[in-house]
Each structure stands twice: as structure tokens, then as C-alpha cells.
Amino acid sequence: MAKQLDYHTIREIFTRFHTAEPEPRGELEHVNAYTLVVAVALSAQATDAGVNKATRALFQIADTPQKMLDLGEAGLTEHIKTIGLFRQKAKNVIKLSRILADDYDGVVPNSRAALQSLPGVGRKTANVVLNMWWGVPTQAVDTHIFRFGNRSGVAPGKDVVAVERAIEDNVPADFQQHAHHWMILHGRYTCVARKPKCPACLIRDLCQYEDKTP
Template structure:
């Protein structure tokens, strides 16, 4: 992730106002990865590293039809997994990780996805971000998964400045009101994906611009 520009942190009142606004707009935000159970969600998130959700969904449609469980994924084998996900970036390494984590889920957890960060991070291809996504979406734990979008939004707005994803995650756990923690992850990622974009944030239509510390705000494009 690029080194963020140094900005001051927003006050708690502004942070609360931001999440109040997100809640008003979309009370129940949803992730954009397709899945049918905890296992397929885990696999989808592992495959999503440096790939778009749309691209992952296209590849996993057939994969999950054939292998919706760790046992079925092991039977499928590395070669067939590789063939099914070859449209995704870094697909060879990801296919090996999907096969290996399926084996470990069977060996260590009876084929079930554990609702525990440490156990999840012990699986091949699963880091803190991936573990947090699974814990948040499937197990409804109030975790914050810091991806590129969330890292950018946290720093650019002043909501949660930090030099590393972990810094941003820790800052957000202090900034986000408890009642909004479960959905904070999705609100911020979707905001970064569709409005607070990397190259040119669309400040003219940003619902939280009155509290954001980013300057200068980008104006409405000519002709719009």
C-alpha cells in the first residue's frame, strides 16, 4: 500500500456523524463476493487478493458448484482448481492455497471453518484481513478488515490515519461507535470503491464531505 500523506485525526463527534450518515444511506451494507457457506466465503476472500470481486465471482460460480465443501475441494484437486480460477490474478498460488487450506480444515477442524482469528490465520493464504472479513461477514463479529480502499479512506478523510493497515484498523476500533462496528468495514470499503476513488475521488457527490479533511475537494466535472 502507498505511504499515506500525514493528516490529523478527526474528532469523535465527526467520526460518529460520518457513520450516522452511512447508516442513513444504507442501514444493511453487503459485501460483493458471492458465497454459499462459510467455506466458500473463505475461499472467495482468499481468491480476491489483488483481484476484483466481479472477477472472482465469475470464476467461483463453477468452482463452488463443484466444490462447496473442503472435502469436495480436495477431491477436485490442485490442477482442476487451477483451471477453474485461471482468470484471476496470481491464480496458481491461490489454487494451491485453496487446496491446502481445504486439507487443513478437514484435518484440524473437522471440515468446518473456525470462528477464531488465530485459527484462520494459520491456514494457507489467510492473513489478518482475510480472517477479519470472514469473521465479520459470516460470524457477525465486529471486525475491521483493512484493504486498499479502506486504508485510503481512513487516511485521506482523517477518520483513521495510519502508516500501516494495522494502524488504521486500531484507529478505527477507537473511532467507530460500538453500534456501527459490525457494518463499518463494508461502509468504508464500498465508499472507497465507488466514491473516494484512488486517482480522483468524487467529492462532489460524497455524502461525508462536510467532515472529510481531504483538500482540495475535487469539483463537479464540466458537463455534468
């Protein structure tokens, strides 16, 4: 775990991220808040690209809780069978769709507690939905952010909650809205797990990672 970077260094890191990509976007395809919830729930232990491939046709016919219930678990399973853990995920999507239809009139709630009460929706999923749909500056820590936060010194922590808190505490407020997207994209494409692409990294000179690739 790297040493926590100081405020000025972190500001410079996110200034560079902002300059390179002023409006970073999540890569999961969706058409409304409901399909975003479903897409993020399906993305656990799966790639965004794999989820998008499975959901393009699905969301054309089932973009509301009631339409998903009409499709049914068997129909949903056929659409998402290329995604890891698809059987359990199909059960969860049908369950959360039933709850949304019965208890929320088909409308996705905009509170973390309510979102996390839905089957298959954890803290990370709730934070992604709050950030991407409602513009709440939440920090959804996945494996890419956890790795980057600890390697770089931007947000070191022993677990995802610690890293989430470190981001909230140490990233300047004006960068909080897009912070998790910048870090996810950097971790996914540059600060990769096995052989980080340090020569191409725009924050190489500021990063605390000792084993930089030549």
C-alpha cells in the first residue's frame, strides 16, 4: 500500500485527468434508471463489454420493471446466459423488478438505503446509480479503483470502504463528481493489474507505485 499523497499532488492528478477527459462516462449501456440498475447488477464479476452485448437486445423489450416481469425469469436467462453467474443474477433481477413494481410504482428510488435493499444491489451498485443517474458525487469502488487507489497513493485503504472514504476525504470537492469514472478508466486501460502501462501514464511522475514498468 502506497503512502497517502498530499492534497496538492492529488489536485494535480485530477487536473490532468480532467484535461484529458473533461466528461468521463461509465461504459455500461442503459436507457433509463431502471436499466442502469439492472446493467450494474449484472456487471458483478463480469466485464462491461460482456454485459452490454447481452443487454442491447434485452433492453429493447424489457426497459421497465413490469416488462421484465412479463418477460419472466426464463426469458431473461436466455438473454444473459453469456454473463457469469447468470442464473442467480436472473433471479435477483426478477425479484428487484417485483419490488420496484409493487412498492415503488415502477420508479427506481434515489436513496442509497432503498437501492441497497433491492436483491443483488450492493453499496457499489447503489453508488454507481446515484452518481450516473442523479449526479450524486458518490464513489463506487471496484477492483480497478481499489488497485489504482492503493498503487498511486490517491486513496490507499485495506478494503473497498476504506478506499471509498479516502477518496471522499482526499479528492478535492470540485473533482468528486467524476472521480470514480476517471479512476475506473485509468485502472481499466492504463494502471492494469499484471503489467501497468507506466510509460503511457499521464501521472507517472506523481504516482507512488514503486514497481513502475520501464
